Amino acid sequence: GEVIEIPSGEGWFVGESNPEITTFALLSEIQTGDLVVSEVMHTPTASQFDSYGEWIEIYNASTESVDLNGLELSSTNNGGLTFSNSLVLESGDYVVLGTTSNTGRNGGVSLDGLYSSASIRHGINDDLSIGYSGTTFDTVSWTRDLDAIADGRSFATDGDDLDATLNDSEYRWYAGQTVYGDGDYGTPGLPNLPVYMGDELNVGDLVITEIMHNPTTVYDSRGEWFEVSNQTDGIVQLYGLSIASTGDSGFSAD
Numbered sequence: 001g002e003v004i005e006i007p008s009g010e011g012w013f014v015g016e017s018n019p020e021i022t023t024f025a026l027l028s029e030i031q032t033g034d035l036v037v038s039e040v041m042h043t044p045t046a047s048q049f050d051s052y053g054e055w056i057e058i059y060n061a062s063t064e065s066v067d068l069n070g071l072e073l074s075s076t077n078n079g080g081l082t083f084s085n086s087l088v089l090e091s092g093d094y095v096v097l098g099t100t101s102n103t104g105r106n107g108g109v110s111l112d113g114l115y116s117s118a119s120i121r122h123g124i125n126d127d128l129s130i131g132y133s134g135t136t137f138d139t140v141s142w143t144r145d146l147d148a149i150a151d152g153r154s155f156a157t158d159g160d161d162l163d164a165t166l167n168d169s170e171y172r173w174y175a176g177q178t179v180y181g182d183g184d185y186g187t188p189g190l191p192n193l194p195v196y197m198g199d200e201l202n203v204g205d206l207v208i209t210e211i212m213h214n215p216t217t218v219y220d221s222r223g224e225w226f227e228v229s230n231q232t233d234g235i236v237q238l239y240g241l242s243i244a245s246t247g248d249s250g251f252s253a254d
Contacts (some may be wrong), residue, residue, distance in 0.1 A: 024066060025067070027069070027132035027133070028133065030137070031062075032137055035066065038057045038059040038094065038157050039157065039176075040055075041154045043151045045184060046183040046184045051121060053106050053109070055111065056128065059162045061092075064091055066089050068088070068095065069083065073129070074131075075121070078121040079119050079121070081120055083113070109180060127139060128140055139168075148174050154175070154176035156173065157172050159193050171237045198237070198239075206236065207231055211225075240254070
């Protein structure tokens with residue numbers, strides 16, 4: 001719905017909730033894991049300023065709609081805030097929160113609610129917790145060392161396993177793959193791609209498509225390579241992948 005800006009309070013400005021939702025849970029009635037941080041834009045490149053283009057996405061993993069009034073967001077290095085307006089998030093749906101509704105300045109992302117960038121910022125070595133009155137629903141953390149931490153790309157978690165425990169693993173996260181707005185990558189408000197771990201793959205999900213076996217412009221061992229194609233509908237986590245060749249020692253991807 002339309003974002004309504006209110007010039008007071010903690011800096012939260014929220015859109016209209018769905019008027020058809022008349023029954024919902026309060027934050028005091030839900031448990032750890034019912035709300036999950038599913039995506040973070042930490043370092044946008046298409047927005048006017050970095051802080052204008054930052055946003056977070058929260059997924060409702062519970063079985064009922066939840067009013068986010070009173071939701072607490074905090075970051076170890078970058079402050080925190082409390083959501084002080086009613087915004088009902090339906091079961092199985094997403095809410096996107098950012099710092100400005102001006103799509104000409106925020107990189108073209110559509111938001112459900114706003115918060116003050118003076119209250120919380122997202123760094124490239126950071127964490128984010130969401131909770132209420134002493135109960136933490138979910139916490140995620142990230143560092144510049146992760147492949148998913150790339151300028152202009154969101155930090156998105158496994159769309160098939162939006163779980164507050166599984167998303168503690170760095171291997172369940174990936175860099176945004178889909179262009180939105182003015183050119184950054186992510187899926188704000190939309191389902192994330194699934195992430196397939198090694199034990200979730202089937203024969204044929206990864207296919208060897210090309211091999212350089214005998215290069216001539218560099219030393220043979222330095223110029224050899226092979227290409228693998230992902231045949232799934234999502235992201236494949238290659239960590240732990242075993243590569244073998246008859247007569248050679250092989251290796252594992254890490």
